[in-house]
Amino acid sequence: MIERMTRVTNNQKAQGRRTVTVLGSTGSIGLSTVDVLLRERDAYDIMALTAHSRVDALIEQALHVRPRRAVIGDERHYGRLREGLAGSGIEAAAGSDAVVEAACMDAEWVMAAIVGATALRPVMAAVQRGCTLALANKETLVCAGHLILEAARRHGTTIIPVDSEHSAIFQVFEQEHIDSIDKIILTASGGPFWNCRQAELVRVTPRQALAHPNWDMGAKISIDSATMMNKGLEFIEACQLFPVAQSQIEVVIHPQSIVHSGVCYKDGSFLAQMGVPDMRTPISYALGWPRRMDSPVKTLDLTDITTLTFHKTDDSKFPSLALARQCQQQGGSAPIILNAANEVAVEAFLQERIGFCDIFAVVEETLADSTSNKPTTLEDVFACDEKARQDARAWVTHKNTHMRASVVGG
Numbered sequence: 128m129i130e131r132m133t134r135v136t137n138n139q140k141a142q143g144r145r146t147v148t149v150l151g152s153t154g155s156i157g158l159s160t161v162d163v164l165l166r167e168r169d170a171y172d173i174m175a176l177t178a179h180s181r182v183d184a185l186i187e188q189a190l191h192v193r194p195r196r197a198v199i200g201d202e203r204h205y206g207r208l209r210e211g212l213a214g215s216g217i218e219a220a221a222g223s224d225a226v227v228e229a230a231c232m233d234a235e236w237v238m239a240a241i242v243g244a245t246a247l248r249p250v251m252a253a254v255q256r257g258c259t260l261a262l263a264n265k266e267t268l269v270c271a272g273h274l275i276l277e278a279a280r281r282h283g284t285t286i287i288p289v290d291s292e293h294s295a296i297f298q299v300f301e302q303e304h305i306d307s308i309d310k311i312i313l314t315a316s317g318g319p320f321w322n323c324r325q326a327e328l329v330r331v332t333p334r335q336a337l338a339h340p341n342w343d344m345g346a347k348i349s350i351d352s353a354t355m356m357n358k359g360l361e362f363i364e365a366c367q368l369f370p371v372a373q374s375q376i377e378v379v380i381h382p383q384s385i386v387h388s389g390v391c392y393k394d395g396s397f398l399a400q401m402g403v404p405d406m407r408t409p410i411s412y413a414l415g416w417p418r419r420m421d422s423p424v425k426t427l428d429l430t431d432i433t434t435l436t437f438h439k440t441d442d443s444k445f446p447s448l449a450l451a452r453q454c455q456q457q458g459g460s461a462p463i464i465l466n467a468a469n470e471v472a473v474e475a476f477l478q479e480r481i482g483f484c485d486i487f488a489v490v491e492e493t494l495a496d497s498t499s500n501k502p503t504t505l506e507d508v509f510a511c512d513e514k515a516r517q518d519a520r521a522w523v524t525h526k527n528t529h530m531r532a533s534v535v536g537g
């Protein structure tokens with residue numbers, strides 16, 4: 128559990144200018160983070176920005192923001208980065224080790240906004256040097272939550288969740304009244320298809336799945352949201368972050384995305400955090416914590432809200448949540464395999480190599496090989512992740528062959 132109360136004092140000392148590194152600065156969360164930081168330029172210095180392959184976006188951002196260092200993960204873009212930053216005084220670096228080194232630079236705050244399990248090394252590097260970590264990336268907690276949280280305890284790192292649901296829970300979770308907590312309610316928008324019929328899901332295209340009704344997000348999380356795997360990953364993330372039993376976490380579909388999650392207490396109170404769906408609110412909360420910073424997000428006008436609805440989830444249409452519950456229950460390698468298989472399947476769906484519902488099938492089939500051995504080191508996690516990816520790729524090829532055969536066969 129995030130040691131919130133005990134860390135407040137330490138962080139209150141550091142209320143002068145804060146130095147921040149943004150890992151994944153060119154993505155959806157990264158851009159919103161930079162936007163928030165630039166609005167409080169006097170309060171923050173940006174130490175490093177990192178991206179993977181969108182080198183021109185990184186150059187433009189770096190010239191605007193003036194960090195000490197800009198890092199591109201894909202080394203093939205190093206020449207272009209150096210050329211683009213020539214004469215600016217900003218250091219250029221490239222490669223996955225350079226992304227890890229950026230996380231190791233002496234910033235007090237690190238925003239972890241790289242997508243996928245690939246964020247594991249930089250996230251762990253940041254945790255191991257005792258900074259405050261604003262954690263948007265959820266895949267790292269799913270794959271290696273116990274290792275990350277244990278390292279955070281050992282190194283005095285505070286982790287502030289940025290996922291809007293976990294930020295909401297964090298804001299209303301009364302650790303001092305933990306015995307009075309009945310349950311956590313994790314809300315889910317349900318994505319674009321939550322009330323579609325099963326037969327319609329089979330025909331969903333990447334373009335349709337990318338068009339989320341409420342949130343403007345990166346491609347991977349948009350697909351995860353459409354399959355409800357995002358909620359499955361968030362369920363595991365919540366199990367890692369908050370000290371309640373798995374059975375105390377309930378997922379509820381809330382298509383308007385106004386109530387971002389909350390906690391039910393045994394006295395009948397439901398404390399929730401509400402707001403317009405804009406990630407700059409949880410980002411501001413994480414970067415400002417323990418104070419609250421101003422953010423450009425419009426305050427909620429309750430009189431504008433005509434309807435707030437809540438619905439039960441449907442595991443028969445969207446098996447992702449049930450799979451995630453099973454994996455969390457099973458432990459061992461299961462959550463790593465779930466995540467790896469899902470990353471492979473989502474990429475294949477985006478490349479139109481498999482259909483929408485094949486994502487569920489690839490994950491289920493890959494999971495059949497999970498073991499109860501709990502990884503005890505990051506190397507174990509990487510080995511398990513790599514093996515699961517190979518298996519999932521084989522399943523993708525199998526599905527793709529079937530898909531082509533059915534197209535040819537008409």
Ligand SMILES: NC(=O)c1ccc[n+]([C@@H]2O[C@H](COP(=O)([O-])OP(=O)(O)OC[C@H]3O[C@@H](n4cnc5c(N)ncnc54)[C@H](OP(=O)(O)O)[C@@H]3O)[C@@H](O)[C@H]2O)c1
Binds near residue numbers: 154
């Ligand atoms: N978007 C949201 O609203 C939202 C909400 C809650 C949680 N999250 C979580 O936040 C994380 C980021 O999501 P996002 O939507 O911002 O993703 P995104 O738009 O796809 O951005 C991902 C960022 O990570 C970088 N990146 C990609 N692959 C990388 C690699 N192999 N090594 C290093 N950097 C890499 C990208 O660089 P390039 O631009 O160069 O590719 C980009 O800066 C995800 O874990 C997601 O689940 C997102």
